[in-house]
Amino acid sequence: MRAKATKALLMVPVLLYTAFSAGPYLWTAMMSLRTTDEIYKNHYGLPVPPHFWKFVTAWTEFGYATYFKNSAIVTVTAVAIITVVGAMAGYGFARRRFAFPWREPLFLMLFLSIMFPPQIMILSLFQILIKYGLFNTLAGLIVVYVATELPVTIYLLRAFFAQIPQELEEAARIDGCTDWSMFWRVMFPIARPAVATTMILNFIYFWNEFLYAVVFITKQEIRTLPLAIQFLVSDQYFDIGMLATGLMIATLPVLVMYLFLSEWFVKGMTAGAVKG
Amino acid sequence: MRIGPPETIPKVTATVGDVRAAVPRARRPWGAIGLFLGPALFFYFAFIIYPVLVTFYNSVHTLRMDLGMTYEFVGFQHFNEILSADDVFWRAARNSMTWAVVAPIVDIPLALVLAFILHGKVPFARFFRTVWFTPLLMSYPVVGVIWLWVYNYDWGMANLVLRAVGLGEYAQAWLASPTTALPALILVTTWMFAGFNMVVMLAAIHAIPMEYLEAARVDGAGPWHRLFHIVVPLLRPTMVNLAILDFIGKMKQFALVWVMTRGGPMWGTETVATYVIKRAFEWKTLDLGYPSAIAVLWFVIIFGLSVGLTRFLQRREALEF
Numbered sequence: 001m002r003a004k005a006t007k008a009l010l011m012v013p014v015l016l017y018t019a020f021s022a023g024p025y026l027w028t029a030m031m032s033l034r035t036t037d038e039i040y041k042n043h044y045g046l047p048v049p050p051h052f053w054k055f056v057t058a059w060t061e062f063g064y065a066t067y068f069k070n071s072a073i074v075t076v077t078a079v080a081i082i083t084v085v086g087a088m089a090g091y092g093f094a095r096r097r098f099a100f101p102w103r104e105p106l107f108l109m110l111f112l113s114i115m116f117p118p119q120i121m122i123l124s125l126f127q128i129l130i131k132y133g134l135f136n137t138l139a140g141l142i143v144v145y146v147a148t149e150l151p152v153t154i155y156l157l158r159a160f161f162a163q164i165p166q167e168l169e170e171a172a173r174i175d176g177c178t179d180w181s182m183f184w185r186v187m188f189p190i191a192r193p194a195v196a197t198t199m200i201l202n203f204i205y206f207w208n209e210f211l212y213a214v215v216f217i218t219k220q221e222i223r224t225l226p227l228a229i230q231f232l233v234s235d236q237y238f239d240i241g242m243l244a245t246g247l248m249i250a251t252l253p254v255l256v257m258y259l260f261l262s263e264w265f266v267k268g269m270t271a272g273a274v275k276g
Numbered sequence: 277m278r279i280g281p282p283e284t285i286p287k288v289t290a291t292v293g294d295v296r297a298a299v300p301r302a303r304r305p306w307g308a309i310g311l312f313l314g315p316a317l318f319f320y321f322a323f324i325i326y327p328v329l330v331t332f333y334n335s336v337h338t339l340r341m342d343l344g345m346t347y348e349f350v351g352f353q354h355f356n357e358i359l360s361a362d363d364v365f366w367r368a369a370r371n372s373m374t375w376a377v378v379a380p381i382v383d384i385p386l387a388l389v390l391a392f393i394l395h396g397k398v399p400f401a402r403f404f405r406t407v408w409f410t411p412l413l414m415s416y417p418v419v420g421v422i423w424l425w426v427y428n429y430d431w432g433m434a435n436l437v438l439r440a441v442g443l444g445e446y447a448q449a450w451l452a453s454p455t456t457a458l459p460a461l462i463l464v465t466t467w468m469f470a471g472f473n474m475v476v477m478l479a480a481i482h483a484i485p486m487e488y489l490e491a492a493r494v495d496g497a498g499p500w501h502r503l504f505h506i507v508v509p510l511l512r513p514t515m516v517n518l519a520i521l522d523f524i525g526k527m528k529q530f531a532l533v534w535v536m537t538r539g540g541p542m543w544g545t546e547t548v549a550t551y552v553i554k555r556a557f558e559w560k561t562l563d564l565g566y567p568s569a570i571a572v573l574w575f576v577i578i579f580g581l582s583v584g585l586t587r588f589l590q591r592r593e594a595l596e597f
Binding site: 006007010011013014017018020021022023024025027028043044085086088089091092093097098099100106110112113115116117118119120121122123124125126127128143144146147148150151154179180183204207208209210211214215225226227229230233240243247250251254255258262265266269270 | 304305306308309311312313315316317319320322323324325326327328330331334345389390393394396397398399404406407408409410411412413414415416417418420421422423424425426431433436467470471472475476479499524527528530531534535548549552553556557564567568570571572574575578579582583
């Protein structure tokens with residue numbers, strides 16, 4: 001009896017925190033289905049009837065199709081590149097066979113750069129991108145994204161590759177595997193869980209990244225979603241309803257995936273926490 | 277010194293590999309090494325190490341963007357000016373530091389209590405965990421806009437709740453006053469990160485042998501006793517790690533400020549990160565040298581503090597659970 005009362009009592013802070021945690025987003029979700037006029041009459045009304053057409057309007061008339069496409073191009077390309085480059089490097093840093101004199105200090109340096117604040121690179125990256133014609137291009141943004149997330153990606157994958165037993169490598173070598181085919185046919189498939197973790201981590205980071213986008217992108221037609229939202233806040237300050245719809249468009253892809261793969265997301269985000 | 281991950285298994289295999297690999301030492305597979313490490317090292321040196329060095333170089337020059345990036349050597353003049361005459365920098369540094377110190381003090385205990393409650397077999401624990409983690413998956417601009425609305429004076433959720441519980445006289449324009457704006461922003465990062473910290477601590481609590489908690493229960497220790505005398509001491513390493521991560525993350529805070537307040541009102545939420553960007557691209561000084569010097573200064577402080585705190589608190593690996 002007492003245990004039951006305690007449990008009920010425990011639910012009070014749990015529900016309070018849940019209201020705090022989910023409230024603002026649910027409120028935004030409701031506003032995304034209401035017109036701005038309806039919202040100004042009552043900010044907390046239910047979306048009855050729901051105006052799903054607002055998503056179409058935002059997509060076609062307010063440029064979200066373009067911004068979404070830009071974000072998708074940057075995110076998918078950067079994730080693909082960093083996964084291949086990072087996995088190869090993680091493997092190269094992990095295995096005994098590839099040891100060379102300066103490898104461990106090099107890895108330590110790579111590890112320490114996980115903690116670098118972006119400000120220490122961003123102004124000179126600005127100069128460098130201008131110099132090589134990469135300023136104001138999605139390609140430039142992709143290159144910067146890959147470079148800045150590489151250290152943490154290599155760090156996580158190296159830890160995984162280091163755990164694969166030596167015997168497996170030797171068996172594959174006896175079967176005639178070269179280093180290259182060994183990596184792609186044996187090691188990379190084994191590392192799939194770790195690779196998936198870093199892919200999710202990097203996907204979320206790239207999809208949401210803001211600082212580099214603000215500095216390196218000034219043309220409207222190549223804005224990514226986070227950048228576009230920052231501009232739309234000032235442009236349509238009073239059109240709350242449409243802005244709420246835009247916020248949903250920017251977050252729903254990630255949240256829907258999270259719904260199905262929540263364990264993977266949690267794993268990926270916590271693994272990436274080394275970054276700080 | 278080795279800061280790599282302390283996996284136990286690879287150490288064993290590594291020694292085994294050592295013995296075998298020791299024989300044909302002469303033939304290193306340089307081709308394969310270049311193939312596997314080459315692309316990553318290209319990205320790393322071209323877009324991280326080289327820019328860092330350039331920033332250091334820029335910090336002792338003035339670098340006029342309007343004059344075709346012409347360099348003029350000025351020595352430590354920028355550093356002198358930052359430390360002795362730049363009030364905005366000191367204000368920004370104080371704000372960043374406040375954020376970095378207050379956030380862990382709020383986030384970590386809150387997350388600990390939430391994790392302990394969820395551990396206590398609350399129904400739908402998985403559901404709550406999933407919901408609380410969600411804010412971390414949104415970008416800062418999205419979070420920023422949502423919270424601009426939450427803090428709206430007339431119809432925002434914050435004032436709505438205050439009025440509903442009879443504290444209406446405290447309702448105010450939270451982001452309009454220099455004294456309340458920074459705490460308001462700190463609360464937003466708590467909203468984002470408490471769930472994440474909770475998840476990590478929950479995993480750490482699950483790793484505590486059940487016998488410890490059972491034995492304490494049998495001995496008549498109440499939940500608070502179990503929390504403070506068993507869970508907290510055993511979770512200390514995890515909490516220290518999370519606190520350091522939180523600290524470093526807040527020292528770098530840029531995006532939320534940029535979207536919500538732009539550093540205002542009256543420098544009340546200016547952070548070092550936003551000040552660097554403002555000095556580089558918004559103020560009409562058109563000099564990249566001065567903001568580079570701020571960046572170098574802040575880099576040295578962050579890096580020194582993170583390495584120092586890490587070693588001081590004997591954090592051997594980032595997160596272990």
